[in-house]
Amino acid sequence: MSKVMLVTGGSRGIGAAVAKLAARRGYAVGVNYHARPDAADAVVAEIHQAGGKALAIQADVSQEDQVLRMFRTLDERLGRIDALVNNAGILETQMRVDQMDASRLLRVLSTNVIGPFLCAREAVRRMSPRHGGQGGAIVNVSSAAARLGSPNEYVDYAASKGALDTMTIGLSKEVAPEGIRVNGVRPGTIYTDMHASGGEPGRVDRLKGVIPLRRGGSVEEVAGAVMWLFSDEAGYTSGSFIDVSGGN
Ligand code: NAD
Numbered sequence: 001m002s003k004v005m006l007v008t009g010g011s012r013g014i015g016a017a018v019a020k021l022a023a024r025r026g027y028a029v030g031v032n033y034h035a036r037p038d039a040a041d042a043v044v045a046e047i048h049q050a051g052g053k054a055l056a057i058q059a060d061v062s063q064e065d066q067v068l069r070m071f072r073t074l075d076e077r078l079g080r081i082d083a084l085v086n087n088a089g090i091l092e093t094q095m096r097v098d099q100m101d102a103s104r105l106l107r108v109l110s111t112n113v114i115g116p117f118l119c120a121r122e123a124v125r126r127m128s129p130r131h132g133g134q135g136g137a138i139v140n141v142s143s144a145a146a147r148l149g150s151p152n153e154y155v156d157y158a159a160s161k162g163a164l165d166t167m168t169i170g171l172s173k174e175v176a177p178e179g180i181r182v183n184g185v186r187p188g189t190i191y192t193d194m195h196a197s198g199g200e201p202g203r204v205d206r207l208k209g210v211i212p213l214r215r216g217g218s219v220e221e222v223a224g225a226v227m228w229l230f231s232d233e234a235g236y237t238s239g240s241f242i243d244v245s246g247g248n
Pocket residue numbers: 008009010011012013014015032033034035059060061062086087088089090111115141142143144145186187188189190191192193194195197
């Protein structure tokens with residue numbers, strides 16, 4: 001029987017790369033999407049064409065009822081979850097803090113912190129032997145911004161990823177005795193649509209000069225790090241972070 005993975009925000013960017021790599025490595029993959037069924041269906045079709053198993057599942061991860069429904073669908077259609085990738089995240093337009101209102105921070109925290117919290121909680125409820133499970137692993141997709149702070153651009157986003165990192169550490173210690181490992185990956189500047197949503201499509205190229213490796217990263221380079229954390233080779237790694245940020 002295939003192991004089961006859920007990738008939130010799996011219809012494009014880093015999430016889609018993780019979903020495809022996981023399917024190639026034998027996982028049955030739940031490809032969560034928020035608003036674009038066509039994009040999620042395309043990822044699922046690509047996995048099916050390559051002989052893998054995948055299912056598109058709609059949910060806004062910030063909404064508890066939708067997360068509960070997503071996990072019930074995963075249970076029924078693919079089986080009990082073994083691996084969760086909390087990848088869904090949002091970045092709003094670049095802005096100095098003196099221009100930001102609190103509603104923006106609440107939106108960012110809802111998707112980037114409450115979403116991963118709800119999904120991790122539902123995963124633990126299935127993975128933990130306390131609930132009849134057999135362990136598992138969770139990877140939270142954070143950001144180099146959690147360490148760097150993103151001054152003059154997105155301190156709200158950086159704060160949300162800092163909160164996610166702290167949750168990763170606390171959760172990892174809480175559930176390690178139950179055979180569940182929790183780790184984080186912190187991408188740096190990766191070529192995806194996220195930078196366009198941040199209001200500057202050419203941002204990756206503009207930042208090349210401050211990246212020690214002098215280039216943006218690919219989604220495959222992030223997906224490889226995520227998948228290593230699910231491998232047997234990472235069996236003694238929990239509460240850790242892999243920086244995939246070109247040396248920053
Ligand atoms: P992206 O914008 O291409 O993908 C984000 C995905 O999350 C999209 O599929 C989107 O629909 C989904 N999503 C957003 N809100 C959601 C919600 N409420 N419920 C469900 N899905 C939702 O961006 P990406 O670069 O692939 O980002 C993936 C992750 O990597 C994010 O957590 C992001 O913060 C992180 N990250 C990206 C970079 C980068 O340079 N691209 C750098 C550091 C961290």
